[in-house]
Amino acid sequence: MKGKGIVRAPRVLGAFRKEIAVAVFSCVFSACPYALDLVGTAGGLSDVFSSFVDGNEGLTVFRSLNIPSGGRAESLGTACVALGDDSSFFDYNPAASCILERTEVSVCHNAWIADSAMETVSATARDGNLGYGAQLKCFYVPFTEYNLYGDSVAGSYYSETSAALNVSYNFRAGYNFRGIALGGSARAAWRDVPDYTDNKTDSVISGSGLEQSAAALMLDFGAIVRFNAAKFFSDRNPNLSLGFSVMNAGLSVTGFGSSLEVDDALPTRVAAGFSWRAAKTLLISAEFRQPVNLLSLSSSGLWSAAAGVELSVMERLSFDFGFLLQGANPRISFGGGFSVMRAVVNVNYTFDLTSSANPVNHISLSARMRFGDRGRAALREKVDSHYIAGVSLYASGRIEEAVLEWERALSLDPSFDPAREAREIAVRFLGVKDDIMGIQRFSVE
Template sequence: MKKSASFLIISFIISCALAAPLSAADFADTYGYIVGIFDPQGPQNTGLTVFPTLMIPMGGLSEGMGTAYTAVGRDVGYLESNPAASSVMDYTELAIQHKNLIADANMESMVYTIRLDNLGLGAGLKFLHVPFTGYGSYGQQTTTFRYTETVATLNAAYNFLHGFYFNGLAFGANLKVAYRGEPNVPGLIENQSAFGIMGDAGLLARFNFLKFYPSRTRNFSIGVAAKNFGPPALGEPLPSLISAGIAYSPLRPLLFAFDLNVPVSLLPDVPPAPIGFAGGVDVTITDFFATQAGFLLKGGNPRVSLGADVKLANFALHVNYILDMTTQLGALDNFSVQVRFNFGDRGRAAREKKIEDQYLNALDALAHGDYDTTLKLCREIISVDPSFDPARETIKNVLRSIDLQQQMEQLKKPTSEPAPQTGGSSGAPDSTANSGQ
């Protein structure tokens, strides 16, 4: 059944891609009608910020889910969505992406992330390049240059109050440096290259809510992130944004996410863009194949995303296709490919399994009344994982039982001893007492 479902989905995506060029005009009319529904007055206050590369997703699961990723944080896409998620990532990952935008515009990116227990670290690099060629009156090439934007990101996060029952409250931050390179070409405005510095901050919490399957993984999460806050560059504001999101997995193969995005302008004379939102779903069809779909409303350009993720051992391939007002159905526009390498979890899963087995042994010893072995095993567990609260609770219960036993033994002892006799030895009668009779 799983194979047939995945086959139907893949066939549907391929059929849509093959049929799309035949109905491009109809699609444009339909899409224009949809745009009018969501924004009847047309886009307002959009395109007034610098470094648009900051708002272009790198690809992967985040883009496949329509960028509704503030509360998800399952892979390297957290770097642009919520910097707090690096402290709760399952694996060390390296991802390399290529994205076709429109015409000759392309973007390359790379992200690396690692988690050291409750500490998460990450780094990313994005490079947007757009070639331009100038032609004279007779079609001869007169000039050629390349417009570029580069964004480098450093990430750090920590998961506070992490325990067995409470997954913790993760806080993280990004430091970003951006550079726009535009050569001084005759006919263009000079000195348009710019340098910018900005930062992100985010919170993420995970817990169980309306969960219908057994798992230690939490199925509900909430997150909030402030992104791209910094001083203006060349008098233009950065695309600052505050995002709040939720993610919910009612069943193990399903994940739903929703984000609310509120643009912020730090310049009083530049109004912010309108509020937008994003929604997405991730469906795991088999252990190695999953599909995504999402919707993003940002300004007057709503977009629909379709994605697929194939996992093979320590290697994963993710592809996305985006439909919006810039997509040309007859060309390979708005298409991204991500290759993700999994370098393991630094032994966390094996350590958790060992701790769980040792705790079961401790419970078995407790059931047989072997308090000494129970205390020894539980204390060893805490020395390895101080956040394993069941071992602490078991130690408290055992010590309470031992103390109760001691109190009961004290109660069994007689409260007073019989008075010693003052007469001679061998129980002879007291001669003094008898003499008075």
């Protein structure tokens, strides 16, 4: 890796693996020489959070799966397991695609540490209660090999690339209770390690990096429940969501070109949390996570927790704040988003004990393009118009006509509970009215 003074890797497979691990770890998780001059502050924070040091940190592979794509989700401290209102759900809860309002395509760039970065492209759509989508992520680090004399003899990139396909469905969706969204994603990943050189000739050994490369297959599962609770404002959308997910459950293999073997465990995690819109302009989210080492449960990592707050100051502008407690390196994030026509742009900065001013890192940017909703908004307007017309007719005593309007509303949206409840009341009233009229006729006779 450039600038790290890494000596050329030996031929021995195990030794080379150690060189790779040290190089990637130093690039992704250490501060550069030009770090912010916050030695005293950083030292104090290290002491405060020293009890959260994870003794099992670093025992998993494909660690880039834990790096956020960036943008709004990262600004909220990555507390998004119950949020599910944009395409960032791929990283947190696969159940969300069936509850998104619009078809969406997004691109994200996350300048992580030093020269490492994450690029993400996502697309998702919804057809009724069925949601689906796809995502492609690539994390990359420049990797330069030096010989014993400090000369550069090989240069390339270490990278981890993953692709995911998602499907979800919202069961028992209604007006007050918005259903139980269940979903899953199938994910494949590839770790690409560059070839290294011969110690004596400085020539690149073709295929040598392939032995350290790896492939992984994994599944994500999730559930989201949405309803109204502690709601102090008028809005058609539910204000409380509960979420649960299992991410990156699978297996990785390495040793291509020689003998295949099971790699170290993937960064599997279980998460649960909530998202509560306390007001139209205020969103609060939080979640708890527990890493799970599927190859050795006793080697599972330490729990972590995240929280986020979003404040909308106007229809097209919002500010986000987040906190992530993970190990002994807490992260504080803040950012903002604005929308222009169909585009939504979010910018985020995350500060932790590895933050740097030169070069500036931990900055992420996302851009989302929101397309049509496949007529869902227009349908809601028609349903509302029939319902309101029925209420007006009922108030004027034209109950039979009101029932017809509510039946028209239900024919368009069978889950529209207000129309169903109003119709039931009106039908009961008409039944009582008929009974009274029958009694009156019997009395006259």
